[in-house]
Amino acid sequence: MIQSVRRASAILRELGSGHRLGVTELAERLGLAKATVYGLVRSLEADALVERDLETGKYRLGPALLQLGNAFLDGHELRARSLLWADSLAGRTSEAVRVGVPSGLNVLIVHHVFRPDNSVQILEVGAAIPWHASALGKAIAASRDDETLGMLLDGPLAKLTGRTLVDPRLLRRALVAIRRTGIAVEDQEAVIGEAEISAAIFDHDGHPVGAIGVAGPVERLLPQGSASGDVVGAVKEAARGLTRDLGGVRRFAGHR
Amino acid sequence: MIQSVRRASAILRELGSGHRLGVTELAERLGLAKATVYGLVRSLEADALVERDLETGKYRLGPALLQLGNAFLDGHELRARSLLWADSLAGRTSEAVRVGVPSGLNVLIVHHVFRPDNSVQILEVGAAIPWHASALGKAIAASRDDETLGMLLDGPLAKLTGRTLVDPRLLRRALVAIRRTGIAVEDQEAVIGEAEISAAIFDHDGHPVGAIGVAGPVERLLPQGSASGDVVGAVKEAARGLTRDLGGVRRFAGHR
DNA sequence: ACCCCTGTTCGTTATGGTCGAACGGCCCGG
DNA sequence: CCGGGCCGTTCGACCATAACGAACAGGGGT
16 A cells, blocks of 8 residues: 555545645645655646646646546446436436446435426536435445445434434434335435435446436425335336346345 | 656556556556556555456546546636636527636646537536647647747647648647737637637736637638637637636736 | 745655565466 | 466565655745
8 A cells, every 4th residue: 555645645635625725734634744745746736636826826636637537437337328327217207317326435426417497407427425315325325235334334424404314323224224125215315405216226246336316306206205106116227227237236135 | 756646647647548457557558567556556446546347357547536526626716717708608609618728738628518509419528638629729828838838839739630730830820820819710620510719818927727719510600711700709708808807917928 | 124834945764665576366268 | 177378466675765854945914
């Protein structure tokens, strides 16, 4: 495990949380000597992974990251195969569709089809959502191996709204139900007024590689409090179809 | 300049050009020992900057890069300020608008407004275009300092279409004209049938930080072979407005 | 005009990154 | 079914080199 590389990536993560930081500030956040951080940022800057703000001298993320992020999407097999399914799902449900993959403690949106109603919507591709506050994240987590799941439940569980589940015990119980039904529901756990219904997608040895789901206003997606059978059926069908396209197989309650 | 960080970033660049590569293949491409590369990829993998393909064992770019790329966009001042100008420009010209920043030998698209005609268009944000084959790139290059410009002209100049300018002498002459007029035109130099008209955006000491331009079918954008005054005016106005918003100033023919 | 805090450079030390070689597992072909 | 070759992986030793503290320089703010 190469120390300097890990540290460089820690710098990127630090810079990724919005703020622009100077060498000194970075050094104290990471607990490193200024000169050490300086060497790291200079190296990152040489490859345009970070950029310097000319007026303040502080550092921010560099353009090469956008390029690499785009290259990641281009080569992403699940994303490529989900394009058609997502379009069809959005058409059938008249709601927005999102496809996500696990990335640490978050779900990363790799594909997003707008609700087909000509309203202005912001593209969420690239957004990272805490796993426990999204249907995509819960659908994926429900089928992960016990070790990974433990790590997820031990991590920080931020309370994004009043309805976010943050108790590991409650969360674990919810995941059991999700694994049984194959459907995860999120009811205003990330954003008030918004809900999502999703199902996991599996690879050939039954590990969840991502999830696809339908997102929209809670009153349309969860009329009288629960999901409509039509939407649930459509989501399940899309997830199953995608799993099949990937050469995958749904694994039931298997561990390891 | 920290060796291992530069090497790690070289691995990312290698992986970014589409192909999935194994340790051995990476090692020979970079001229390093297998064990060295192995250590580097393991470290990158730990931070999700690269990912392993479970079936083939080969490596590809990781999800963290998409997240970081998105964070780069979020914090991007030029992008943020260009949103309104780009919308307005697209409305006035009824064509697609793109905003780009320099990234090495490429222009990176950081904002893209679709042509307002309800046709299906693919989002180009994150795409990297060789600077010499785009109006954005030429507009930026025309105002860069001599040293950077020399580097650009010395770099590889790929011939993307029959009309791409690849002769450094011709290119340099074109840039002189662009600097004089403040407008760069690209006529099917990247994609046959597509043209673009753009102008550079400057920071407070007159360095070009990016460019904004209108892109569309050549027959509409360049009727009877040259740009319409209306479009040129609108582009110039948007670029000037953006420059002003950034607290910048257009610099004429100044060096250093 | 001062001071303080910044980014930067320098030289030394010993950490830890690099490498070659050897291991073990997998796939392919015989 | 067995062998060969290629792959990712581990190991250990060498010494390059990353990390550090301290000293320098430049700018902004007071």
